[in-house]
Amino acid sequence: MLDRDVERLRRLDRLYHGTEAHCISELRMRKVVFHKLCAELRSRALLEETFHVTIEEQVAMFIHVVGHNWSNRPIAFEFMRSGETVSRYFNLVLDALCILARDLVCIKSIDTHQKITSSHGRFHPYFQGCIGALDGTHIPACVPMHMQDRFRGRKKFQSQNVLAAVDFDLRFLYVLAGWEGSAHDSYVLQDALSRTNGLKIPEGKYFLADAGYAARPGVLPPYRGTRYHLKEYKGAREPENPKELFNLRHPLLEQLLSEHLVP
Structure with missing residues (x-):
């Protein structure tokens, strides 16, 4: 289990802190945007970290579903998690983003651009x-x-x-x-x-x-x-x-x- 956790952390570090092109390819956004999104979810207490799963990993699993059309089992294999863990955090991130969308997806200004x-x-x-x-x-x-x-x-x-x-x-x-x-x-x-x-x-x-x-x-x-x-x-x-x-x-x-x- 220790070897598995070390391997998972190595993969996640490469995902979040690797090249810009790799982050865009895998997470569908630039690194700075990904980390700002996670920081916003953390500061608003819309997601909570657990001893085993960080907010960054929760969001990354969610993005692989909606951004790559991956199903539960491939994500469970890639992130070395159980299918129940993937499903649970997908729903938590989905609920959090729906709440966040109320403030972000709206008309910001009515002035002619x-x-x-x-x-x-x-x-x-x-x-x-x-x-x-x-x-x-x-x-x-x-x-x-x-x-x-x-x-x-x-x-x-x-x-x-x-x-x-x-x-x-x-x-x-x-x-x-x-x-x-x-x-x-x-x-x-x-x-x-x-x-x-x-x-x-x-x-x-x-x-x-x-x-x-x-x-x-x-x-x-x-x-x-x-x-x-x-x-x-x-x-x-x-x-x-x-x-x-x-x-x-x-x-x-x-x-x-x-x-x-x-x-």
């Missing part, structure tokens, strides 16, 4: 009041056999249609998971807006959205039936009317939102 205001004539004042973008993404789902038809959509696998909204600093403002992969984006958005604890868009502000959503207060999609994708404007194909000009700037602004995205 500097990325827009500093681009006068291109994005400003045309996108004055834009506070971010929202879209749906399909996440693989493992569901019982009798429910699988509902989770089959345009993907080749069963999936959830997850709605996410982000601001121009790449911070999540809202996330709604659980809808079947067959659900249309507009239905998922309607559900998010109708919930008492759902997405609340401030008066006079709005999010960018793609053509899968209808225009409504707080949501600004591109013009339908008009060139939209950037590849359609390559070469000498300049916008020919105001609608095409708007549809050109719309995805450019979405691209500006995510151009600095890093793992």
